[in-house]
Amino acid sequence: MSLFGFSLRPRLPKSAQTAKDRLQILLAHERRDGSDGPDYLPMLQSDILAVIRKYVQIKQEDVDIRMERNDDISSLEINIEIPSPEQEAPARLRSRAKG
Amino acid sequence: MTQLKAKAPLGKVIVITSGKGGVGKTTSAAAIAAALAKRGHKTVVIDFDVGLRNLDMIMGCERRVVFDFINVIQGEARLKQALIHDKRVETLWILPTSQTRDKDALTEEGVEKVLNELKEQFDYIICDSPAGIERGAQLAMYFADEAVVVTNPEVSSVRDSDRVLGLLASKTKRAEEEGTEVEAHVLLTRHDQRRIDAGEMMTVEDVLEILAVPLLGVIPESTAILRASNVGMPVVLDEPSAASRSYEAAVSRLLGEEVDPRAEREKKPGLFSRLFGASA
Ligand SMILES: Nc1ncnc2c1ncn2[C@@H]1O[C@H](COP(=O)(O)OP(=O)(O)O)[C@@H](O)[C@H]1O
Ligand SMILES: [Mg+2]
Numbered sequence: 001m002s003l004f005g006f007s008l009r010p011r012l013p014k015s016a017q018t019a020k021d022r023l024q025i026l027l028a029h030e031r032r033d034g035s036d037g038p039d040y041l042p043m044l045q046s047d048i049l050a051v052i053r054k055y056v057q058i059k060q061e062d063v064d065i066r067m068e069r070n071d072d073i074s075s076l077e078i079n080i081e082i083p084s085p086e087q088e089a090p091a092r093l094r095s096r097a098k099g
Numbered sequence: 100m101t102q103l104k105a106k107a108p109l110g111k112v113i114v115i116t117s118g119k120g121g122v123g124k125t126t127s128a129a130a131i132a133a134a135l136a137k138r139g140h141k142t143v144v145i146d147f148d149v150g151l152r153n154l155d156m157i158m159g160c161e162r163r164v165v166f167d168f169i170n171v172i173q174g175e176a177r178l179k180q181a182l183i184h185d186k187r188v189e190t191l192w193i194l195p196t197s198q199t200r201d202k203d204a205l206t207e208e209g210v211e212k213v214l215n216e217l218k219e220q221f222d223y224i225i226c227d228s229p230a231g232i233e234r235g236a237q238l239a240m241y242f243a244d245e246a247v248v249v250t251n252p253e254v255s256s257v258r259d260s261d262r263v264l265g266l267l268a269s270k271t272k273r274a275e276e277e278g279t280e281v282e283a284h285v286l287l288t289r290h291d292q293r294r295i296d297a298g299e300m301m302t303v304e305d306v307l308e309i310l311a312v313p314l315l316g317v318i319p320e321s322t323a324i325l326r327a328s329n330v331g332m333p334v335v336l337d338e339p340s341a342a343s344r345s346y347e348a349a350v351s352r353l354l355g356e357e358v359d360p361r362a363e364r365e366k367k368p369g370l371f372s373r374l375f376g377a378s379a
Contacts, residue, residue: 069161
């Protein structure tokens, strides 16, 4: 907000502000995870696969992980297609984690 | 719908390459892929710049990356889990690369396997090459059917483009095994008419005379490119601009269409018509 109709720093044009916001969100995540930090998603996927397979047979591609990173919160959406016993349309297990 | 599915996809692999860095490969890969997809061709754009992921930002999907090209090559994820569906164009997909690993993670067999799988689903597979002429760049071009050599009207860029044209003619699958050629085009970017008029910059004709490869298009130096990258839009999806019109015209040529040179910004009447060999 500016007091006298102008601010000390020139206001960034709209697209430049968007660029800055996008970078801040992305880099916060990248720095936190570190470039040599654990690349945990493949491991998470194979763990989920192993747990589900204790009960039903599913293929690797039946696990679908979607991510949406935001500044305060990120959401991980996991969709798992499970064959239903009667071989009808597959049932879906859906879970959303936020953090 | 059934008819659409019955038609086999074209499966054409096009590499966007240059040798030199910072000439506009990623900008061009994003624009060309988006322009092809806008016309209804099912298109995927792949980032080959392992360790320096940037295409995701230019395409505006950086927050949605889960698995990447390298995960697929190493069997940690399936292709369909790594492909990101563009939210603006129904027929556009992005295959991001890894930010954490290095170029050695790319293997020839791995790249071939992924490209073969993509060919079964997509009409156009656009490969955004890393700079240089090392492993990463060589793998990006190895399986190409066509190449777009992005060049700036500047000595080191033209020299590197010449080098890359040599590699395209010898170090590709087509050249080595099939005895056919990768069809190469030059895309001249960051073209600045004022500096050419001032005699500071080589003209399009100068560059073409040296490289002797057909011209796909001339993209002007434009502030629209920076704006589009700020907001994560390929320039052809952003507000209309001279740069966006030039990319659209280049894509028309890539598709073998006749382009009315008047559709492009033209300061010297007749110049573009002559360069593209169209009837004046
Ligand atoms: N036609 C153009 N006009 C103005 N800036 C451009 C143009 N093409 C590319 N740039 C800018 O040049 C820089 C490098 O572009 P990029 O596409 O990342 O090149 P490369 O992938 O070859 O390294 C970026 O900052 C981009 O915004
Ligand atoms: Mg690049």
